[in-house]
Amino acid sequence: MTGPQERAKTSADEPGETRAGYVALVGRPNVGKSTLLNTLIGEKLSIVTPRAQTTRERVLGIYTVEDAQIVFVDTPGLLEPRYLLQESMLEQALLALRESDLALLLLDPTDPEETFPAAPALDALRRRRDLLVAINKIDLAAPETLDRLAAWARELFGVEPFRVSAASGQGTGELRDALVARLPASPLLYPPDEIAVQPVRFFVAELVRETIFEDYHAEVPYATVVRVEEFHEAEDPILIRANIFVERESQKAILIGERGAGIKRLGQRAREKIEAFVGARVYLELWVKSMPRWRKQPGALRLLGYAVPREQRGSGGGRSSRGGERARS
Numbered sequence: 515m516t517g518p519q520e521r522a523k524t525s526a527d528e529p530g531e532t533r534a535g536y537v538a539l540v541g542r543p544n545v546g547k548s549t550l551l552n553t554l555i556g557e558k559l560s561i562v563t564p565r566a567q568t569t570r571e572r573v574l575g576i577y578t579v580e581d582a583q584i585v586f587v588d589t590p591g592l593l594e595p596r597y598l599l600q601e602s603m604l605e606q607a608l609l610a611l612r613e614s615d616l617a618l619l620l621l622d623p624t625d626p627e628e629t630f631p632a633a634p635a636l637d638a639l640r641r642r643r644d645l646l647v648a649i650n651k652i653d654l655a656a657p658e659t660l661d662r663l664a665a666w667a668r669e670l671f672g673v674e675p676f677r678v679s680a681a682s683g684q685g686t687g688e689l690r691d692a693l694v695a696r697l698p699a700s701p702l703l704y705p706p707d708e709i710a711v712q713p714v715r716f717f718v719a720e721l722v723r724e725t726i727f728e729d730y731h732a733e734v735p736y737a738t739v740v741r742v743e744e745f746h747e748a749e750d751p752i753l754i755r756a757n758i759f760v761e762r763e764s765q766k767a768i769l770i771g772e773r774g775a776g777i778k779r780l781g782q783r784a785r786e787k788i789e790a791f792v793g794a795r796v797y798l799e800l801w802v803k804s805m806p807r808w809r810k811q812p813g814a815l816r817l818l819g820y821a822v823p824r825e826q827r828g829s830g831g832g833r834s835s836r837g838g839e840r841a842r843s
């Protein structure tokens with residue numbers, strides 16, 4: 515992704531000039547960042563679940579009107595990391611903040627005391643002049659709670675927060691207009707008809723992961739990572755083979771379920787979502803494998819495609835168990 519520094523700035527005041535830039539959507543886990551990204555671009559790109567720490571990597575979504583383009587960057591929640599994958603997630607969010615032209619901090623009024631990010635993210639946000647703040651989920655909170663949260667936000671950041679509901683769309687049009695008005699003068703960054711930047715296989719893996727969050731409880735979704743190993747677009751139906759890695763054999767057994775019932779249901783539901791996303795018939799083959807401690811090992815994280823935090827690079831390796839359990843749907 516092109517950083518703001520690498521782009522030549524032009525004046526947007528002249529006729530025919532355009533505005534464009536990256537807007538980082540940041541906030542604590544579960545405040546509704548991914549829901550807002552989807553609502554702002556009018557397409558379901560980023561996966562959404564009721565549980566915290568769903569998003570693990572940056573997800574880009576593009577909104578283009580005639581003379582302006584916003585590249586929204588959905589990010590993992592600003593959390594206090596306890597293991598390496600969470601460090602990677604936090605670093606991805608902070609990186610998105612650093613590389614963005616504008617930052618939008620989302621707050622959740624259903625948990626007003628806990629919704630402000632901790633340092634160092636909070637300090638990074640307070641230093642920014644181009645910060646916008648929005649209170650999301652206004653459909654779930656009493657007006658007094660919204661007013662109290664807005665007062666805290668004014669005190670901390672010196673700005674008046676927008677009030678939106680990403681779920682219903684209320685207030686999101688005004689928010690988007692405000693973002694467009696603050697974009698720097700720049701040529702469009704992507705072709706005007708593009709919505710996504712990442713490859714289809716990324717979204718396929720994310721849709722499988724979203725379905726795992728919906729179908730399984732407790733720790734299993736957090737210990738799960740999905741990797742698309744094969745994607746044969748020219749075939750009808752499109753043939754997709756994906757590996758689902760978990761950390762322990764016991765989690766593998768839970769995913770597969772009795773006589774494979776769990777993985778079969780998962781495969782069917784994920785396939786339906788993928789078919790809706792790609793607009794074509796899909797044959798999905800899922801393999802469940804275990805890769806012990808993958809969330810804590812730099813080598814394993816790298817192998818699985820996650821960015822490894824800077825100080826951890828260069829150590830450790832991940833191993834996956836051979837074989838696996840397969841389900842087709």
Ligand SMILES: Nc1nc2c(ncn2[C@@H]2O[C@H](COP(=O)(O)OP(=O)(O)OP(=O)(O)O)[C@@H](O)[C@H]2O)c(=O)[nH]1
Nearest residue numbers: 543544545546547548549564567568569591680681
């Ligand atoms: N009622 C209501 N629910 C919302 C709203 N926005 C998001 N949600 C719900 O809040 C939950 C979390 O939404 P996400 O979009 O996944 O939140 P996130 O900030 O991306 O979460 P992480 O990726 O885990 O950091 C989901 O159940 C959403 O449906 C809203 O405006 N109103």
Ligand SMILES: [Mg+2]
Nearest residue numbers: 547548568569
């Ligand atoms: Mg998210």
